[in-house]
Amino acid sequence: MCGRSAIAAGRRAAAALAAAALVLPLAGCGVGPGKSAASAQLVITQDFGAHPLAQLTNPKVGGADTVMRFLERNADVTTRYGGGYVQSIAGRSGGTRDGRPVDWFFYVNGILASKGAASTRLRDGAVIWWDRHDWTATQDVPAVVGSFPEPFIHGIAGRRLPTRLECIAPGSAGCEAVQKHLTDAGILAPEGGLQSSLAKETLRVLVGPYRALRADGAVRQLERGPQASGVYARPSRDGAAIATLDADGRTVRRLRAGTGLVAATRFEGGQPVWIVTGTDEAGVAAAASALDEGNLKNRFAVAVSDGRAIPLPQDAP
């Protein structure tokens, strides 16, 4: 009796293993390192992108790497908790610096990772940006502009999402300027009015003066500062001024007429929203002119005043 039941149990186990061997390859599993991600980039900076440590456009990739292994192949890294948490990169550790909390955060195509680096698969064309910064003001900067033209080109988690350009005044100079910059970057973005997009799985680029644009909830949260929006700028309710903030969330300068802002954020768990706005039409035009890789590279957000791009957060005087 015992022998027959053991044989039956053995047969069931063998059948389960055979089924797993057939199914697992379909679930993205397999033997060996797997296929490498192509054209990935690695950026390592400190202090919200202000101090670059490494910018690798042709980094080493070994098979179907995770973000963690990708980083370990290309930088001097120490980890904790069984390799799941980055403790230091190039000798710079997380912890405290001058009594302030600092840690390493990573962004995939300009979006703060929702999973650990060891659990995030490296995809083709991904821009992996590691930044060590003071997180006193907020731990949650959900999206950044410094990886432009990502996430519009390669999307999120290997899924390219449609992009929609939503303008307060479709056809206006600011709107057309943004459209041109997006097109030049290879981004196809149909134009429409504000909040005209019905699809949730869409990347939105909102363009217009702040006073009108704040009708959108994602834009309005900028008024509550980095704790709410992750953007180190605080427009006034009437849109007449944009305050630039330092890493602590304190006001550095209050910029008025002709000031623009290019920032990215998320709202209520939705997809990232890019905001190209200003105190007035001149400010919107200034912001639109800054919408390129040269001005946005390795920046969390950018204010534009007197023809100059100001990286945010701004250094305290």
Add this chain to the structure above:
Amino acid sequence: MTYRSVASPLHAARAGAGAAYCLALGAAGLVFQHPLVLGALAVALLAAAAACGVGGALVGVLRLAVPLALLVIVVNALVSRNGLTVLLRLGELGPLGQVDVTLEALVTGAVMALRVVVVVLAGALFAAVVDPDALLRLFRRVSFRSALTAVLATRLVSVLARDARRLDDARRCRPPGALPGRLTVLRAVTTGALDRAVDVAATLEVRGYGAHGPWPGSAREPWSRHDLAIAAAAAAVVALTVAARLAGIASFAADQRLVVPAGTRELALAAALVAVALAPLADRRGIAR
């Protein structure tokens, strides 16, 4: 696994020396991570057990330790995120997230498993060759009650195991329809343990435990050749361990890539550990047969 008096150098040595010997080998297993050195320690423990006539008992313990060691290897391979050499990609596994089995994680798990085996073997050798009564006499100067409790608990484990076997035999003699479950047996053994504890307390009281002042000290015996040899072996193992760590010999790293040096120094250390552990067991003069 209980102590049984056998004619061997470890059995002939005093309890303190024997305990130090086993402890030194077990501690070395916790200090080192190099697989060659851990393997040498395991070999030394098994060879020492064989030389002392308790090899069969240690092999029996090894049969229990090996499944635990395999479990350590499997769990580490699944949860560790270390290593750059991917052998197997298992995809998303629920709460474990993205699971890739790397060579470095497998080797680290194997090293941890080997450490478990070394520590278990050291503990088993300790239980087999160190007289618990002699150990009690050694510790009663420090903490008599704690030592007494530890020794009695060790002795009572086998007593309770025999009780459980007798109760299970009685259970199986019952008619099929009226067969009580194993939980009933467990309850009976637990109740029996309390009865046993009361019996032991009564026995201790009859022997005068707690009735008089501090236990009178017994005359100290001089150190025999086996005491000195075993104690020296323990000291030598500790010295080798400390010296190797300070000199950076037998290092091991597997965070990203495997770094397992296997040069002359590591081989010499492994050989030295085996030699100093087994050397005192070659002298069998003066051992009662």
